[in-house]
Amino acid sequence: MTETPRAGRPLKVLAAMSGGVDSAVAAARAAEAGHDVTGVHLALSANPQSFRTGARGCCTVEDSRDARRAADVIGIPFYVWDLAERFRQDVVEDFIAEYEAGRTPNPCLRCNEKIKFAALLDRALALGFDAVCTGHYASVVTTPDGTRELHRSADLAKDQSYVLGVLDQRQLAHAMFPLGDTGATKPEIRAEAERRGLAVAAKPDSHDICFIADGDTQGFLAGHLGTAEGDIVDEDGATVGTHSGAYGFTIGQRRGLRIGRPAPDGKPRYVLDISPVDNTVTVGPAEALDVLALTAIRPRWCGAAPTGPGAYTAQLRAHGGEVPVTAEPTGDGLRVRFTEPVRGVAPGQAVVLYDGPRVVGSATIATTERAAAAGRR
Structure with missing residues (x-):
């Protein structure tokens, strides 16, 4: 069965409200269940205009306003907490450093680990809250011996357990995911939001990296790491093209290689390896992956x-x-x-x-x- 921390009595819950529909409905469900809910929006940029625009549901000024309006409709207190410096250090700088080292990070996973269930949870517990509530699609299950387990969402199409796999037993003991075990589809969540009078009911989902405003990851990295021309080579070491920074590639990438001539067999080539030491990108056939x-x-x-x-x-x-x-x-x-x-x-x-x-x-x-x-x- 799915339970919340200290089940059996109303909890003091801090609901992380991104400004999107999922977190708004999660907060509303927690309040409807009788918990003492306070909404909080995380300000993750010292300059919010540098983050994504267009009401995508994560980190912009209008997201903060949407979250506040949702909290007003639900009837819960609402605050904005500034975690911009912590986010910059633990997520943005980690993202840049990983790409510079030739690796491919997942910033959402790092944000869950370092921000939502570390910095936010630690502050919540210090203030006397029992749990942090989010709009993630996953479930916390309590076993007969009291151990907390993280399970996939009942709606596998929306399951987000992958990006929550960094949560340890202590964090799971204070995590609440009201959307995770209902089996409700995203259209049903939107319909529920509309019934509750939440203006975010039709707001688009967030898919891009929140701190890359225009979605141009390569341009973002170039702005922080500069350009550095290097060779694109095949498996035999022969140069088949050039690039302006090895950090702009990921293993398995096919598009955007800008290779001047086709492979001898005419088949597409893919990125096989990235070497930041000599700034070389190696390409080859799909089967080599x-x-x-x-x-x-x-x-x-x-x-x-x-x-x-x-x-x-x-x-x-x-x-x-x-x-x-x-x-x-x-x-x-x-x-x-x-x-x-x-x-x-x-x-x-x-x-x-x-x-x-x-x-x-x-x-x-x-x-x-x-x-x-x-x-x-």
């Missing part, structure tokens, strides 16, 4: 850590499917082997392990073992 295994670092367990090898499924990106794996903790890391080769696996991404609907934990991919390399040995 096949990955048999990976090692990951900084594991975060949603409950008790596994004590040995086990069979799980793994998700490798926020909107990706599950694949069967065997996984085993290795001291301060994790070793994962795929039952069948997978593609598009990049260092810096998170690998999240599942046991059925339960999230076992998450770790950051450090290295991969390619099928092509294994075949050459």
Whole structure:
């Protein structure tokens, strides 16, 4: 069953309200359930106009206003908390540093770990709140022995457990996801918002990176890291093109390579490797992307850590499917082997392990073992 912290009595709940429809309905449901709810919008930029515009539901000035209007309709107190400096250090600077090192980070996952369920939760607990409520589609389940587990949302099409896989047992004990176990689809959530009189009912979802206003990730990185011309080479080391910064590429990328001549077999080429040391990008055929295994670092367990090898499924990106794996903790890391080769696996991404609907934990991919390399040995 799904429970909230200290179930059985009304809770003092801090509802993180982004200005979007999901967090507004989540706050309304928490209040309707009888909890003492206070809404808070996180100001994540010292200059909000530099963040995304167009009422996308996350970090702009108009998002703050939308959140305030929703709180007024729900009838709960509302505040704006300035976490801009913490967000800059823990999310934006981490994002830039990861790309500079040739890795592919997930800033939403980092925001959940460092901001919403660290900085925000710590402040909430210090102020006497019992739980932080968000509009994420996931469920917290309490087992008979009192352990908290993170489970997938009942609506798998909207499931966001992947970006919450960094939450530990303490954080889960103070997390509330009112949308996660209802099975309501997004159209049904919007219809509920309209019935409640929430003006955000028809507001578009947020999909882009909130701190890149125009959606141009490569331009954003160039503005912070500068340009640095380098070579694009094939698997044999022959130069087939040039680039203005290796940080602008990700493993598995096909578009935007600007390669002057086609591959000998005429097939598309993909980014296979990124070397920040010599500023080189290596490209090759799709089959060269096949990955048999990976090692990951900084594991975060949603409950008790596994004590040995086990069979799980793994998700490798926020909107990706599950694949069967065997996984085993290795001291301060994790070793994962795929039952069948997978593609598009990049260092810096998170690998999240599942046991059925339960999230076992998450770790950051450090290295991969390619099928092509294994075949050459």
